[in-house]
Amino acid sequence: MLAVLTVAGAAGGWWAYRSLEGNIHxxxxxxxxxxxxxxxTSPGSMNILVVGSDSRDGTGGEYGKGLETMQSDTLMVVHLPRNREWATVVSFPRDSWVQIPACDRGDGTESAPHKFKINESFAIGGSTGDVAGAAACTIKTLEHNTGLRIDHFVSVDFQGFKGMVNALGGIEICPEEPIxxxxxxxxLEAGCQTIKDEDALGYVRARYGIGDGSDTGRIGRQQEFMRALVxxxxxxxxxxxxxxxxLDSATASLTTDRDLAGIKPLYDLASTVQDIPRDRLTFLTVPNYPREADVPSDKANVVWQYPQARRLFTALADDEEVDKAALEAETADPLYASRVRVRVLNGTGAPGQAGEVAEELRAAGFTVVSVGNADQDAEATSVTxxxxxxxxxxxxxxxxxxxGAEQDGDAAPGVVTLTIGTDYDRLR
Structure with a gap:
């Protein structure tokens, strides 16, 4: 929508679209x-959360059964740098197993912090049908797990997506095998064909009957479809x-934060990025691997791959352009958390601290081999x-x-030693 608004405005059609102002929530x-x-940490840059919402409102329940809360089907963060010369779009698999912080449910109660799929955050905050609450819990979850500051959010619902596709007469796809x-x-049959209505929606949402059946495969398909749509x-x-x-369908499907709610703010945003070259618009997926590698009983979720995920988040926080090819090369050979054997030492002087952190590490998939006390108190947490x-x-x-991680000639053989300092906060 931003891309089309920019070109439409440049072509002299800007004022014709002011009538769409009231569509945006x-x-x-x-x-x-x-x-x-x-x-x-990078004033002038911008992180925009984009959520594809499969709220069942107005759908007659045809998109799922037993779902009474709002659901997020697609989750992305668009990073716009201070110089507006490039952009990075990061997709987060909805099956990402993360820490969800306490969130306001909108009914006077608050959820307890816990680990679950990242898309549950949208459902928790939106349990009363409030998009603002859903977005707030999702933003809190992303900020908690990535360290990125989210500046704006945009939510797009099912019906608006179908309307955009239908207004253009459908979009051509070319599946190599029947779906x-x-x-x-x-x-769908194999071969090139134009799809719209429920088929278009089903195509970007399909997972199990197409490709490798993964959420990351669906993300790639969604990105390609959106390129074709634009x-x-x-x-x-x-x-x-x-x-x-x-544009009528696009704007009617949008809910944004107050600062973006309007044709003019969106047009102004689009105008600042219209000259970004296509080869500097990068689509990425957070590096991840099946959680089953760390927790054999979990065959449904993924965990983010470290240290690659942390490098990605740090680069965006520092407003640095990410080299997609280099990132993908780094993630080709993942080192699972379960293969990291950890000795935990308590340097805080507070009884029981090592045991608590050890449980936190085990929950994250690490193999804890022992706990104990450090020889002396430590202010800074360290890894040797x-x-x-x-x-x-x-x-x-x-x-x-x-x-940081430092080599120690006196370190215990075969294990990584975590010494907990008084500055210890939490595991991300």
Whole structure:
């Protein structure tokens, strides 16, 4: 929508679309995000949360059974740098196993912190049907686990997505094999064809009857579909009726924070990024691997791959462009947390601290071999390792804000040693 608004405005059609102003819903998040948010370390850059919401409102329940709360089907963060010369779009698999902080449910109660799929955060905050609450809990969860400061959010619902596709007469896809997915109600033959309505929605949502059946595979398919959608929307600029219908559906499907709620703020945002070259618009997925590698009984979720995920988040926080090819090369050979053997030492002087942190590490998939007390009190948390365990030490250290990994000639052989200092906060 941003891309089309920019071109439409440049073509002189800007004022014709002011009538769409009232379509966009706004949500006030000011009092919902708490006071312990990450700092904005790169003033002028911007992180925008984009959520594809499969709320069942108005769908007659055809998109799922037994779901009474709002659901997030797609979760992305768009990073716009201070110089607006490039952009990075990071997708987060909805099956990501993360820490979900306490969130306001909107009914006077608060959820307890716990670990679960990342998309549950949208459902918790949106349990009363409030998009602002859903977005607030999702933002808190992302900030808690990534350290990124989220500046804005945009939520797009099912019906608006279908309307955008239909306004353009459908989008062409070319599956190499027939698609049969009962859960997505999608049945397509192999070969190039134009899809719209429920087929378009099913295609971007399908998982089990197409490709490798993974959530990351679906993310890639969604990204390709959106590229095609933008390209066709731009091509329809000579057809005012189709273009208006497209923007009418797009804007009616949007809920944003107050600062973005309006055609002009969105147009102004689009105008600042319209000159970004296509080869500097990068689509990434957070590095991840099946959680089954750490917890054999969990065959449904993924965990983020460290230290690669931490490097990605740090680069964006520092407003640095990410080299996609280099990131993918780094993630080709994951080192599972379960293969990192850890000795935990308590340097805080507080009884029981090592045991508590050991349980936290086990919950994250690490193999804890022993706990004990450090020889002396420590202010700073540290990770040390013997020669040959550099990779293992980096995996652990990347989960601890501010901690580094150092080789120690006197370190216990075969294990990475975590010494808990008084500055210890939590495992990310």
């Amino acid at each position: 706004s949500a006030d998040l000011d009092d919902r995000l708490g006071h312990t948010r990450p700092a904005n 049969r997915d009962d859960k997505a109600h999608l049945y 390209a066709k929307a731009k091509a329809e600029l000579t057809n005012p009726a189709a273009l208006y219908d497209f 390792h013997p020669a040959g365990l550099e990779r293992q030490a980096r995996v652990l250290a990347s989960r601890l804000p501010g901690a």
